Amino acid sequence: MMEKDKRAQVEIAPYDSLVGGRVLVPDHVRKIADLVAAGRDQEKLAIGFHGTSLAALGVAMKTGYIPTGRSQKCEGHLYFFPTSHAPVNREGLEPPNAPPRTPTERDKEAFREAEGYAHDLTRAALTANSLGLDLSDDLDWKIAMHIDDIANGQLEAKPGTVDEDVERIKERLDEKQLSPRALSRLDRQLENPEFDRGFVLLIAKSALEEHSPHLGDPLYGDLKLHLPPEGLSLEHLVGIEPISEADFEVIEKLEKRHCSGN
Numbered sequence: 253m254m255e256k257d258k259r260a261q262v263e264i265a266p267y268d269s270l271v272g273g274r275v276l277v278p279d280h281v282r283k284i285a286d287l288v289a290a291g292r293d294q295e296k297l298a299i300g301f302h303g304t305s306l307a308a309l310g311v312a313m314k315t316g317y318i319p320t321g322r323s324q325k326c327e328g329h330l331y332f333f334p335t336s337h338a339p340v341n342r343e344g345l346e347p348p349n350a351p352p353r354t355p356t357e358r359d360k361e362a363f364r365e366a367e368g369y370a371h372d373l374t375r376a377a378l379t380a381n382s383l384g385l386d387l388s389d390d391l392d393w394k395i396a397m398h399i400d401d402i403a404n405g406q407l408e409a410k411p412g413t414v415d416e417d418v419e420r421i422k423e424r425l426d427e428k429q430l431s432p433r434a435l436s437r438l439d440r441q442l443e444n445p446e447f448d449r450g451f452v453l454l455i456a457k458s459a460l461e462e463h464s465p466h467l468g469d470p471l472y473g474d475l476k477l478h479l480p481p482e483g484l485s486l487e488h489l490v491g492i493e494p495i496s497e498a499d500f501e502v503i504e505k506l507e508k509r510h511c512s513g514n
Contacts, residue, residue: 262434264441265381267449268502270374271310278511280313280486285507287492288451288500294490298454299339300332300475301363303370305450306502307377307387309492313506317483318453329476330484331369331468332455333362339457340465340475363452365473370450370495372397375442382438383430391417391424403432403439452493459488 304318311319320330334340336355353361376396377387385392394417395402402421425435441447459477463484468474477484494500 262382262430262438264438264447265378267306267378267498268505269381270306270377271313271506272307276310276313276506276510277316280316281507281510283316283486284309284313284492285503285511287486287489288494288503290491291493292454292491295335295359295454296337297456297490298335299337299457299460300334300455301366302330302332302453302455303366303368303373303450304453305370305374305377306499308373309451309503311483312486313510315482316486318486318489319483320479328478328481330479331474331476332453333365333474334465335359335362337457338475339460362473366452367450367495370452371448374450375399375447378442378447379438383435384428391420395421395424399435399442400439403435405432446498448496449499450495451499452495453489454491454493455484456488456490459484462488 302318308319311317318330320328336358376393376399379385379396379399380387380392383396385396387393387396402425463477463479465475465477468476494503
C-alpha cells in the first residue's frame, strides 16, 4: 500500500522548466520578445498559423529556429493552418460538402485550430517534464499527447494512433513506476484553466518562398512545410501571439534575464 501511495505522488513541473537548462542566445531571445510584442499586429502579412509551446520557443532562443515535430509522423515537418492570404492551392483542405466561408471566417477558424494545437503541445510538454518522459522518444511522445485517454482507461479506443502500442505503453509506465492513480491526478490538474497556455506563430510569406508547402492531414485543414533538420528560421515569422497573459510575462522575464546589458 505504501508503494502505491508513493507512486501516486506526481506534481506538475514549473512552467518555465519547459525552457530547460539551455544556454540561450541573447539575440534570439530578443528576436522572440520582439515577435511576441508584435503579436497579431501584422496578421495581414501572415500566410499561416502554427501552434506551439514554450519548449519550442526555448529551442529557438538557443538556435534561432523553431524545431519541427518530434513524433515520427511529424519529424522534419512543420504543420500550419493557412490564412486567406496564403498563395496556396486549397484543394483537399476542406470536405467537399463544407459550407462556404468568408476569408475572415476562415482566418478566425485557422487561428482557433492553431491555438488548440498550442494548448495540446503545452499540455504534452508539461506532462513530459512532470513524468520524466523524453519527447524525442516516439513512445513517450504518445504517452504525453494521450495522457487523458490513458488516465481514463480509454487507450484502446484510439485505433490508428496509440492503439498499436498499448502493451508497449503499459510496459513503459511500469518501468517508470507511474500508476494509473498518478496519471489521473496529473490529468485533472492539467485541466485547470491556468494551463491553457502556448503560443501561435504567424508565418511569413517568405517561408513559402524557401520551403514548399504540402497537404498536411487530409481534410483536416492544414498544410506542412518540409524543413531542414534545424527547423524554421525566426526570420520567417511576422509575429507570435501568446495564448495567455502568463505566456507574455514569461517571455518578458526571459528577455530581462538574458538581454540586460546586451
